[in-house]
Amino acid sequence: MSLLGGIRPPIAVLSALLLSLAAVTALVLGPAGETLLPKAVQTSQQHFAEDGAIALRASIDESVTDLDRSAALFSAGAPVSGDTVLDKLGNTYQKWMGTAVIEIRSGRLVATRGETVPLTSLNRSALSGEGALAPRMVRLESGEVRLLSLALLSWPGKPQLLLVASNSLKFPGISLGRFRSVAVVDRSGAILSSDGIPDPHRDLTALQRREAALAKKQLRSFAKAVAAKAGSHPQSTKEPGSGGYPGVSGSLLGSSSLGNRSVAGYATLTAAQPGETTTASALGLSVVALVNVAEDPTRSTSPVFGLFAAGALLAIGGLAVAVLLGTVQRPLIRLFLESRRLTRGDLTRPVGVPGYGEARRIGTALERLRGQLLGETEEQDRSASRPRGLRRIGTRGLLCVCAVLLLAWSAPLLLILNRADGTVVVPQQLVNDQRERTDTLTDRVRRALNEGEADLQSVATLIGDRTTPADMTKVLDRTLNQHVRYQSLYVVDASGDVVAQVGDKPRVARPKPATADPIQLLGQGGKKPLVVGTAEIPGRDGAALVGEFRLDFLNSVLKRPGLGVVRLVDDHGKVIAGNTGYLAFQSLPNDRLKDLASASGQKVGKSAHAAGVLYREDGVQIAAAAPFVGGGAAKQLGWTVVSWQPADRLAIPEYDVQHRTVLAGLLGAAAAAACLGWMHIVVARPLRALAGQAEALADGDRKSVLFPRNHDEVGAVTRSLELVRQQLQEQRKQQPSARRNAPDTAHQQHVRN
Numbered sequence: 001m002s003l004l005g006g007i008r009p010p011i012a013v014l015s016a017l018l019l020s021l022a023a024v025t026a027l028v029l030g031p032a033g034e035t036l037l038p039k040a041v042q043t044s045q046q047h048f049a050e051d052g053a054i055a056l057r058a059s060i061d062e063s064v065t066d067l068d069r070s071a072a073l074f075s076a077g078a079p080v081s082g083d084t085v086l087d088k089l090g091n092t093y094q095k096w097m098g099t100a101v102i103e104i105r106s107g108r109l110v111a112t113r114g115e116t117v118p119l120t121s122l123n124r125s126a127l128s129g130e131g132a133l134a135p136r137m138v139r140l141e142s143g144e145v146r147l148l149s150l151a152l153l154s155w156p157g158k159p160q161l162l163l164v165a166s167n168s169l170k171f172p173g174i175s176l177g178r179f180r181s182v183a184v185v186d187r188s189g190a191i192l193s194s195d196g197i198p199d200p201h202r203d204l205t206a207l208q209r210r211e212a213a214l215a216k217k218q219l220r221s222f223a224k225a226v227a228a229k230a231g232s233h234p235q236s237t238k239e240p241g242s243g244g245y246p247g248v249s250g251s252l253l254g255s256s257s258l259g260n261r262s263v264a265g266y267a268t269l270t271a272a273q274p275g276e277t278t279t280a281s282a283l284g285l286s287v288v289a290l291v292n293v294a295e296d297p298t299r300s301t302s303p304v305f306g307l308f309a310a311g312a313l314l315a316i317g318g319l320a321v322a323v324l325l326g327t328v329q330r331p332l333i334r335l336f337l338e339s340r341r342l343t344r345g346d347l348t349r350p351v352g353v354p355g356y357g358e359a360r361r362i363g364t365a366l367e368r369l370r371g372q373l374l375g376e377t378e379e380q381d382r383s384a385s386r387p388r389g390l391r392r393i394g395t396r397g398l399l400c401v402c403a404v405l406l407l408a409w410s411a412p413l414l415l416i417l418n419r420a421d422g423t424v425v426v427p428q429q430l431v432n433d434q435r436e437r438t439d440t441l442t443d444r445v446r447r448a449l450n451e452g453e454a455d456l457q458s459v460a461t462l463i464g465d466r467t468t469p470a471d472m473t474k475v476l477d478r479t480l481n482q483h484v485r486y487q488s489l490y491v492v493d494a495s496g497d498v499v500a501q502v503g504d505k506p507r508v509a510r511p512k513p514a515t516a517d518p519i520q521l522l523g524q525g526g527k528k529p530l531v532v533g534t535a536e537i538p539g540r541d542g543a544a545l546v547g548e549f550r551l552d553f554l555n556s557v558l559k560r561p562g563l564g565v566v567r568l569v570d571d572h573g574k575v576i577a578g579n580t581g582y583l584a585f586q587s588l589p590n591d592r593l594k595d596l597a598s599a600s601g602q603k604v605g606k607s608a609h610a611a612g613v614l615y616r617e618d619g620v621q622i623a624a625a626a627p628f629v630g631g632g633a634a635k636q637l638g639w640t641v642v643s644w645q646p647a648d649r650l651a652i653p654e655y656d657v658q659h660r661t662v663l664a665g666l667l668g669a670a671a672a673a674a675c676l677g678w679m680h681i682v683v684a685r686p687l688r689a690l691a692g693q694a695e696a697l698a699d700g701d702r703k704s705v706l707f708p709r710n711h712d713e714v715g716a717v718t719r720s721l722e723l724v725r726q727q728l729q730e731q732r733k734q735q736p737s738a739r740r741n742a743p744d745t746a747h748q749q750h751v752r753n
Contacts, residue, residue: 073459531576
């Protein structure tokens, strides 16, 4: 008969799962792919290129925003000369290589500072319309590329001026290390700027010149490949669920020379949020980071373990399935056939009783019921054998035996085999990358604070002594909307009274604000740090512009994939910001990280340097620390960025094999739990209940109706027992009539006698 559910499906599914798992085990626990160069090294180069792209995009966008805002503030005030404009820009910002002011109508050069700005490349007649003032790239005769940013200076009754700022496409604050090179590539694959490759005109050995030539050739090859990939959709270039960088990014493998393999990471300049467009992302630039990594020829993997594990699973799984077939499925099907035979009235042959468990109990009850249908006496019925000792082992016990068999294969994979200990080989390049990326991240935080302080200085200078509070509010509101780094901007006079304010309610307003440090950390001992920037307003008797930085802004800067846990700590080692959850002003989690942060702050030579360490105690861990180094108001804070991550999260062959082994064990345990649990629900529990009902029926319970709950083997046996119960009831109804008729016949015979 066709049965829905029952004993057959879970056993069939378990067999299919075990066969599939054996095949997967033989494949995934065999060779781990390319082991000479771990995948983690390639991923690290991708993250490095993403850091460079983020830094370059932020630098370009910030530069354009600062120039536009400064021009708007100048235009809102009284007319000033071009020299005054450039002098104030130079005093506030030190980011442009050259600046110039020209009169748009006549083309006359009004003022200039720094290097010569390539003004001949500008078409003054095309400076009207949408996008006319968008930044543009210009290649000089020397082959270098300059990015020109444009802004208008307009005053009533005065000729309209064009403010031009020139800058290179060099990376701001990228820590390259000793053997890395980085380049900016356009849409055609041309290299616009590069850094890290030795100049061939320097005093180099023949080997160094050869390596430099090979690096340039490899970099050009990578640039062409990246240009072809840059036009792809970001989602099509990443593995499902990888997340991370919103733009196109990845890694490339190059040629091998003298045991070193060229590895490159690439990333396109893209906005922080998917779907958005910024000035820098519209330029179509990409970043390529190249490094030569030493291959490890001693790494080797063998498929023997995978084949052995797959063979063991086939043997153990076959034994478990055989147990289920022989002790659960066949006895149950046999009971189904025997019970159906009884309902058809075939009572000549004894019931074949299975050997163990509920099936034996039901079989014994069927045999007793067969005797009752034949009219056997109660003494003969009681003489039927009942299961004792091991014969009472039920279906649950058999399922437990199968579970133990399958767990005997899964448990060692989960807990014992292929474990990577503290001696695992971690490439030195990963430690170097952790250090250099942490150093780059530190520079980004420092530059962000310096940019914020420079913005405050610029706005404070342009406010001056004649601006009304209403006009102040307009300027502050425009500044707050242009920059997400502030949560509150306000002007405070010498007595501490707030004159104008936008954003959140000020958390700190103190007398004599002009005497405060440009950037301060407040809130020590509280629940939330407060970073405050202060800029004196000239001509207002000690009044100052105060900006409170958003803590979420610092946290967002620290969020970079592939660095693990990142913390920004102050000069006392207390946590200020982080990329994951933390408590304000708490200490670093262990003494090793505290010592690392303290050691990185020690000066080696003229300044402190970033440090990277590989710890092997209490688990292999990579950690790095980088203090604030460089100019600007943020340097005096003495802050440090600390990052750490366990090595077992990286794509290193030893950990890959461990994770795959654990995965195989989990799949085996899951398959056993699912199928055996399924069998316990649909077979073991109903069969146990049916055994009790069958014995009660054999003991004389004719009133309890047996309802089949499922259309399977157990349900079919239940229906047969219900039919037997009905037959016994009919048989019982007929017996009293026979007894009543027997005395009447005897009396009639006596009368005749």
